Amino acid sequence: MRLLSRQALLFATIAAFAVFVAIALGILVREIRITERQVRTGSWTAVQIEVEFQRFRNALDRYGLGDEAISHEEVIQRLDILWSRLELVRHGRDGRELRANPVFLMTINNLLATLAVHESVLQTLKRNDREAHRRLTAALAPFETKLHRMVQQVMLNSETLNERKRLQLSFGYIIAAFLGVMVSGGVLVFMLLRARRSADELAVSEARQRQLAEQANRAKSAFLANMSHELRTPLNAIIGFSELMRTETFGPIGNSRYRQYLDDIHHSGTHLLSVINTVLDISKVESGEVEIEETDVDVVEVLSEAVRMVAERAEKKGIELVTEVESPLPNLCADARVLRQIVLNLLTNAVKFTKPGGRVTVWAGTDQIDRIVIEVRDNGIGIAPSDLIRVMQPFVQVDGLLDRKYEGTGLGLPLAKAFAEAHGGHLSLRSVLGQGTVATVVFPCGRTVRLSADPLKTEGQGAGVDAKAAV
């Protein structure tokens, strides 16, 4: 909502900016065009009137004083031309300026009236009629000064005055528009700067939040690790003492039903311990506290241990458990406990998701570039391609149905993956839904330890598990 209004404000400012620029430009362009088009005809009209007035008077003088070279028609023509000039003031645009001035208009109207009054005398004027000429001259004489003054005033004042007023107004508008341009431009710049700054702040706060989240996650993992430790201690007592009682170390158990309960207690305790161990491990992985104690590990031995640990479960379900090992297999520079955990998790999963009568194979060997590879294959229910990545995430089983059908924390695969990565290796899954799954762990070649210099030892370690060992 706030973002929307900010955007609206931004657009409004841009619009205002554009409008002000347009107004300023519009006024300027108009001003230029007005200047181009300025039709200054007032002074021209006035000058023409004065000139024609003088020419008419000259003609009249010559005729009235007896000049033979000038005809009566010429005098009348001069009169008519003067008349037409005077009419220009009364009609049309070019006369507007003079017309607007009451003094000028009165002068023109008076002159026209005077001419009209003397029209009949003029039309019948005889050459060298001194008396008539004197009267006419007397009537016209005052206009000479008036017309001349009109010309001077028009040229000096009115137009420039009007022009100045208009220009002042225009400049006022232009200045206002430019102020508008500057203000809206300033606001625009301010808004853009602020938008950029807030984006920066957002990035910073995001980073801070991410940091906080990571811190919280680490704290959670540390807490879990501690809690798991606190839980394990009493569990050890439960498991240990139930073990002692099962073996009847300090005397027989009277009722066989108690023996049954003891088995349940022991079994539940063991299971709880393994869950807690897993949670503890994943917490350690998440809090980045996995410590690897590297030794030269006999992979075959580790595989055997892991196989032994799931053998009972496999047997119960009627699943064939097969170990295949390349021989001779080099040692692996790794943490034995962690490695066993990896294999155990993969095997547990394989057994869990394989139907009775199925088969689980664990295979160990080296690839072309001498990396040690451990593979656990099953012909169980498989995983859909879209779920392959998801099952690598902590606390995920493929779907809700699986939760019901298959018990477990969903931490086995993620943990195996994290452990493999802690060794610089990686875990990958290939699966066909309904046909089975292959989990492959590959360790970097730097962890492959060949002890060819000591064939005896190699032989000794490789002995026992030669090719296949069915359980």
Add this chain to the structure above:
Amino acid sequence: MSRKGCGGADRIGVTRVRVRGAAFPGIVKLVRPLCIGGLLAILAAVLIYPGAVWAEGLPVPNGPVILTISGEIAVTNADGQAEFDREMLEALPQTAVRTLTPWTDDRVVFEGVLMRDLLALVGSRGETVRATALNDYAVSIPVSDFEEETVILAIKMNGKYMPIREKGPLWIIYPLCDDLTDLDTHAKMIWQLRWIDVRRQ
């Protein structure tokens, strides 16, 4: 200054209507809006008298001469020049132009002879005419103006002859844009015209 931007007066031109054997010599007017924006309208009207084109050259004027054409012309009726009285000019096809001018109130209808017709009649070979008025005002006009635009030598204004006092008897009229800013054209609209000298350049 080009006047092409004036609402397309040149483009549309004038519709001339010839009425042969009309019962009375009235003016057939055909009003046609020439400017889409209503800037300008030209009223075209043509009067055709039987025998308007003089078969045996230019006659000698009977009335007072109001126009003299001299210079590069082929057809004359006086000493190397063509003289006209009002009757002769009225015998030629008439065209009407309705326009604003800076010197009149509102729109005015002028009627008269198309300048290109007049120059064709006297066999003009010039590129320019020098037009001089009774008041000694003079202006040079390129002949191309008359080809491109509806320029008339007006005899009547609003249906009446124009006395000298009303800028008559002859007035060269261009159809003008309503803004009346084309001062170059205004300068060529010479009134109280008396004399046209046709020149090569």
